[in-house]
Amino acid sequence: MLRSFTLMRSLTFKWTVTLLLTSLIGVILVGIFAYRTTVTQFDRLRSEQAEAIFMENVTHYYEENGTWDGLETWLKGEPDSVGPHDYFRSPDQFALVDADGVVVVDHGPFHKGDSLPEDILTEGTPISLDGETIGIVLTAMPPPELDPTEQRYVDGTTQALIIGALGAGSTALVIGLLLSRQFLRPLTELTAAITAMRAGNLDQKVNIRTQDELGLLAQAFNEMSANLHQANQLRKQMTADIAHDLRTPLTIISGYLEAMTDGTLKPTQERFKTMSEEVLLLQRLVEDLRTLSLADAGELKLMCAAVAPREILDRVAASFQEAASSAGVMLAVEADAALPSLWIDSERMVQVLGNLVANALRHTPSGSSITLMAQEKSEQVELRVQDTGAGIVPEDLPKIFDRFYRSDPSRQTESGESGLGLAIARSIVEAHRGTITAESTLGQGTTMIIRLPAYKA
Structure with a gap:
């Protein structure tokens, strides 16, 4: 009985460890994915906002001047004309190309006066004025590092996602442990029943709680137990019947022999005939048992x-x-x-x-x-x-x-x-x-x- 309970504790332990590891790996993966996604999307938002403000400013400059000449100097000399962040006040993230594909505001790999090929221009964002393309904005560099406020926002968002993932993982673990008890209960009952059968109590039956594989296993066990119990009862009954059927003729034969040996009865033809009939009965019984044993073993020879x-x-x-x-x-x-x-x-x-x-x-x-x-x-x-x-x-x-x-x-x-x-x-x-x-x-x-x-x- 102790070994069966040890086995079930082992199964429970393995199941718990599996759920714990699964939940932990899930939380880690969710945390990494959430952090990467949050940072990537936030950087994309910053870039889109910076590009929009940059385009608005340069478009405003072109409307007032009708040319791109002097734009670079104007951008560096207008600190209050753009957005609230430092990287919005400078063109260091973007380059500007005029309608002819010539760089007018340089940055990064793009140098002022260079003519850019069509495949690079198609990657930029065109600037239109009155239905006419007057330039193209190219992203020259990724956005700068996050400032403290933005970093706190990203960290807070990531922390909330991780806490949510931890909560979901913990909930899944608790539910899994509760369900594991339900799943392992039929195995516990089966183990106890098998232990009882090993001790000699063949008449065992377990409850069939489900119609899944565990339910089929319990049903098969109940049928096996019932068949074994019936076979054992038949074996006991057959043993008793064989003992009885052997004892009766042997008692008659031994009684006659003992009586004739001590002189109580005289040997007669009739008494010898009675003993002979009892011997024939024993022979028939032995032959019948032999025939049945051959049939049970599938070794009954047939000359068909x-x-x-x-x-x-x-x-x-x-x-x-x-x-x-x-x-x-x-x-x-x-x-x-x-x-x-x-x-x-x-x-x-x-x-x-x-x-x-x-x-x-x-x-x-x-x-x-x-x-x-x-x-x-x-x-x-x-x-x-x-x-x-x-x-x-x-x-x-x-x-x-x-x-x-x-x-x-x-x-x-x-x-x-x-x-x-x-x-x-x-x-x-x-x-x-x-x-x-x-x-x-x-x-x-x-x-x-x-x-x-x-x-x-």
């Missing part, structure tokens, strides 16, 4: 060949004809000779049908009938053993193919049956890719139905 359904039914009927006559039961076969063949191990199928007929004889009174039938249906051939006997009570019908199941426990001692016949029959039929079912009406009889694939050569 094409066999006509009528042929197999006639063979079984011939084997039980004398026993049926002795019991006053009419045994008949009804099957069309033109039915499709079956690809079966005839010896194994005779074993199955023989078991069904033997069961029918035990529960069919004198004057009744047992009919072996075959018919084709939907690319299958149905083999039926139908009797008009006592029938099976409805609550027993779903259990008759279970191992060691007997509706009447006294039948073992009375008839010598092991309680494995129908379980073996089902295993053999399923090994042939077929099915076996039962239909019964209490007081009217029972029909055992074997469905096998029709053989197509």
Whole structure:
């Protein structure tokens, strides 16, 4: 139990660290992006404002003078005619080109009197007056450093964005931790249930809280747990039944041998015959268990060949004809000779049908009938053993193919049956890719139905 809780704490820790790192990286990226974006956009705004004021001033000068001559001197000598910032009062950020492409106000890489090519001129902002282009403003240098007021504005904006990002990241982390508890809760319950199963308590069930992958996992676990619990119960019951079925004949044999050894009973032919019958019962039980173990392991060998359904039914009927006559039961076969063949191990199928007929004889009174039938249906051939006997009570019908199941426990001692016949029959039929079912009406009889694939050569 401690290890399971340690595992869940480890998963929670990993989940928390993942969320924390994700939030932290997100906040850092948002902060960097916000700062870069704020500075870039603010610089762009400053440049656009400076350019607008510069253009307004030089346009005003041209309107008054009709020429660019003396502009550079005028710009340097008019400190109060432009904007409130130092870089607005000088042309140091911009160069001016006249309508002929000649630099009239120089700065940076642009020198006064130079004629500039068209590709450079297209990057500038034209100045128009009365619909005529009188010059072009070129940005020669980036804007100067921020003054203290502007820097405080940028820092405040960036700080607000970072605080917002930290708040969003913290909120995401808290929500993630709350959701992680919900996500990991099914795993916690599964771990506890698996630990209980490891301790031997196989009957475990966890709540299915969602319909996602975790819900499917919980559903699969519940089905597995139920199947394991049922298999374990069947194993215990089978072990008890085997012990009982072995103990009864061994008790009889050992009792006779002990009594004859100490002289309490005299050895007689009849007593030896009784012991021999008990030995045969033990042999049948061991052989039945061996057949079932081979079927469970998928190692039941089948020697298959094409066999006509009528042929197999006639063979079984011939084997039980004398026993049926002795019991006053009419045994008949009804099957069309033109039915499709079956690809079966005839010896194994005779074993199955023989078991069904033997069961029918035990529960069919004198004057009744047992009919072996075959018919084709939907690319299958149905083999039926139908009797008009006592029938099976409805609550027993779903259990008759279970191992060691007997509706009447006294039948073992009375008839010598092991309680494995129908379980073996089902295993053999399923090994042939077929099915076996039962239909019964209490007081009217029972029909055992074997469905096998029709053989197509």
